[in-house]
Amino acid sequence: MWTKLTAMNIVTVRRIAQIFFFALFVWFCVVTSVGDRWWQLRGWPVNWLLQLDPLVAFGTLLTTKTVYAGLLWALATVVLTILLGRFFCGWVCPFGAVHQFIGWLGRRRKKHAVRVAMNQYHNGQAIKYYILIAMLAAASGGLLAEVLRWPREKPVMGLVVLAASLILTLWFATRKVVSGWKKTAEWFMGLLFIGTALGFLVRPEVIVASSLQTGLLDPIPLIHRSMNLVILTAFDGLATGSRFYMAAWSIAAVFLAALLLNLWMPRFYCRFVCPLGALFGVLVHWTPWRIGKRQGECSGCELCENNCEGACDPFGKIHPHECLLCMNCLRACRQAQMTYGPRRSAAGEVPSPGLTRRGFLTAAASGLAAVPAVRLAGLLNQNWNPGVVRPPGALAEEDFLQRCIKCGQCMRVCPTNVIQPATLEAGWEGLWSPILNFRVGTSGCQLNCIACGNVCPTAAIRPLSLDEKLGRSEFEERGPFRMGTAFMDRGRCLPWAMDKPCIVCQENCPVSPKAIYVREEFQAVRDGARTITAAAADRLTLDGAALRPGTLGTGDYFVRLENAAAGERRLIADNSGQDLKVAGSWPAVPAAGSRIFIEVRLQKPYIDPARCTGCGVCEHECPVSGLRAIRVSAENESRNKRHSLMARA
């Protein structure tokens, strides 16, 4: 055993590492469920892989200017990557492991020549860098706005910079520099001039803003999302009953497409799409150790390229920023020519991913411009969507969109399955971000549950304490955290519109005192005006159409004499086709021929907006199960003052 452990070749170790991290990933997804059993949340660090992901940390760093709590783990990944290379892609990333596996399945019976052709470096591998640049540009809008605001705030300095940059741009231009750092400097000066001028002329917030969209293609959030919202639902039925997620088909489609593309080209996603891989590709520019050829007798068999995962061309001029450290080339080479060491490859290296300045600027400008363009819909202002009810603890929308990586952890941990991935309710920026849908799931948002915020890796949903959520002790003045308010639909509510007693919403309202209160009304039922044909001490015989026997004895129906004083009514204890039996007896037996009304006691629900937290239990329990008669929408949500319903907060 000991000898086996120390005698393993590096590829086997790599496979073990991939299996280890994949199993860890699956385990973390499985245990993300509130509870203290060993297979539930307990203290499992279920966000660790997300925290190791430097794109999450760097993206949120750009949008919020902070590195939140556990995201500092990404520093470890960054340091190790700078030292060792893209080990994360080859050894840790669970999405990469899946791609590698499917790619392996796909090429198992293929011939050597076909395999080598599949693993050739492709110029399209530069696309992932442009994707990264566009996403990071979109995340930098806020920082850029701050920079652009600067000329207005310090006009004298601004004018100096404006003048200096103009002069320098013109100087560089007249020097006829074609390429190299001077050309870049010329571009920089030009942009500085334009930027400063813009800062004087326009308000920057209108033209640039930041939005975190890395979560769409970042592999760690992507695979968490796919596992949480698609794959694990197949197994949930064993434990808690089926879970449902709206629009999960779109998540599944992306996942499946990425997996299937591996059959055409191994690790397609890693090579062409993955922005995290691109970020690593940038970081490995100065790694001390790298894969490369030795100075020696290469026989030109190209066996090294047989299973090269990164398509980095180890046989020829290697592309070190594409190398995933899969070590397959080390094992394949029969001449022991491949090595991982401090020297550059003897066959030479391609120094950079081959991005053009044009491509860089296009990607950056597209990313920057996309955000304010998308925001023209006004969803962050007057045109805000009241159907976007966010989980308790969520930040105000603009800040929320700067932190949410759409990982689906909150949706997975929610014990009642009401947190759902949005489609376009919150706009394109909010795709797959969490919104509450109270018709789905087993109940509304539970009063004493603080799971979602305590599981969110980026604090897009703040980790609330129970006191803060309920508005107790030091939070008493602020009151409970509101996600929205319930509104009665009086045209659909049974007591309001259909003469049917029902107080399910009021009964289930979990806050104390309840946010739903009832007012009683007695309403003559349809066909309820009758004439007495015969009467006894506790019995009346009525004219008119036959009543349905036994239906009036539920405790909700009363009989009132036409001439009785207001409020004088007797409870109906039972009825047959023509007879009513009342509870107790009449003080004076009514005469035959007198008119009576059969009345139903309706308790009509009203909502107290000062107490309603928008938890949605009422909406969930409402028996009008299609379009519910009581529905929660986001008015009065705590996270945004402008949506407040009342003068006093």
Place this chain on the structure above:
Amino acid sequence: MSQSCNEREWTERWVGFIILLCLAGIAAGIYLKQFSFNPAVLVATVAAPETAKPVSSPSPGETPSTLPPELAALSAPETFAPDDLFNKIDGKADLYLTAGFVQLHCQRFALKAANDVWMEWFVYDMGALPQAFSVFSLQRRSEAQALDLTEFAYQTQNALFFVCGRYYVEAVTAMPTEPMMAAMRAMARQFVAANPPGATRIPELKLFPPENLEAGSQGLQMADAFGFDRFTNVFTAKYRLPDGATNVEVLAFLEMEKTSADAAALRDAYRSFLLANGGKETESQDAGSTGKPIEFMGNIEIVFSEDNAVAGVHAVPDAASAAKVARLLADGMRKGKNE
């Protein structure tokens, strides 16, 4: 060449080993980390729910259906559970708690016409009719007047008291004006209409022979009756014999047991209890199966068993009356059984 090969292999093996160690370290670290629970788990598993008060469907005391039009709520409704009943009624709580108290709803109501004339309405949910009857009977005021409402109901100058199914209801006002009393009666009637007492009766009460029985004197003690801890369900009734000379009130009692053997055992146990605490047997004044009376603390106690009931008279000052009532009770019970 082979040397560097070996060297390389050796490096590769050791690097591999170290990496495996790191993985093991990661696994260990994660295992240790899972012992410190996430706050969401702590809250979900350790914290007892704040809202422990039983929030059931609207209690009878609250539904406006029992509120007559001349009254309006003056204060918010209050609810008390067994653990905080003390906060509302202080020392009286014991009485209710031993009788199986479940919940109290109370609220103040004022006359709409005269807002300063108000009453407080108490609805004690005692869980079952006998229990409600027990607390009702044990607090019966001496100045009780008849109240035609339910089987067990009376009113005093400023209050109403009645049993309705498993509820014991009190309505008390400090300003007993006629409109307020009328309003209280109206509310009581509507309460009874909305909460029909149902058909349950207390069968034991029928066992007391009606002759000479003081109306409304029946009671039920649910714990430690007469100081004897095995008397846990003792029905009492007062008899006033029409003798000119001895205008004595005699307290008769009975408790039902499961079998006649149990009843006999309880009878004997009570007799032993009395004798052990200073009682003395005396001669029976009438020949009968009620057993020898016991003189205890200057009063006469008679206890006998009839079928599966233990019955007798308690603390009667006059031996003759005691014997008479005991006789009546025994005969009545036997007759009732035969009917």
Place this chain on the structure above:
Amino acid sequence: MRAAKAGAAIVAAGGVGLWLHDRKGPSANTVSETVSLPDFSLPPAGPKMSIVTGADRVKTVNRALAALGGIGRFIKSGDRVVLKVNAAFASPPALSATSHPDLVAEVTRLCLRAGAASVIVTDNPINDPQSCFSLTGIAKAAESAGAKIALPTRSSFKPTTLADATLIKDWPLLIEPFHGVTKLIGLAPVKDHNRSGASLTMKNWYGLLGGRRNVFHQDIHTIIFELARLVRPTLVILDGTTTMLTNGPTGGSLDDLKATNTMVASTDAVAADAFGATLLGKTAASLPFIGKAAAAGLGIADFESLNPLRDHVD
């Protein structure tokens, strides 16, 4: 050397990461700086209130200010003055729902003549700002007299909180026109108001609030009271030349108006409003916001006790 560059990169990454590390996370309120309005009032010296009757508002305002000691008592050379007018509705001057342009022009002229460096006329109207200032004639009148109009934009507002307030908590305040300003004069017409009973000089400050301020109508007297605490002007001028007696604040019919021909200048807004109530045929006691403000010591409701100087000019 590569290793050195790698080392430098590691140090840089580590430095940035650790420096910007945020353990706590975002707070509940992502609110930044709050602002507050300076106290523009002058130390009490001299007459506090003047009431001048007459049909010509230009003449009456001149007389009213003269009675208090002249505009020079309030506006000194170099002062930057804000005139807070009522331009709430895009309504013509004849309907008297807004400040009269002649009054705005005259006060502007007086300030400039007293040596003011600049006069800014501003308000946050209910209707569209551009059309309000132009249809009311205020823009033309002010600019021809030499004032600048400050139209509110999104960035003109910053959140403010009034200490111990229930309503004005973290609420947008129209602060941009006040940069560098040293004096504040409020110009308000006398109007009935169906929610608060009257719209006078204290209610005039409602026009400095931003956001969805109509929510405060749920508690109108408290908001007027809190506004009186928030805003301490140098001087208020209450124009009762034409009073809107009914159907305020928008009015709409000439029948709503009555020529009460009175102009009030006062350093005490509470007193001015208490007098203004009488022009509406109401009493100060029937307007709760006056009582609240007086009780808080913001002014005197019994205006007669201030010995207002009365005059008449034809």
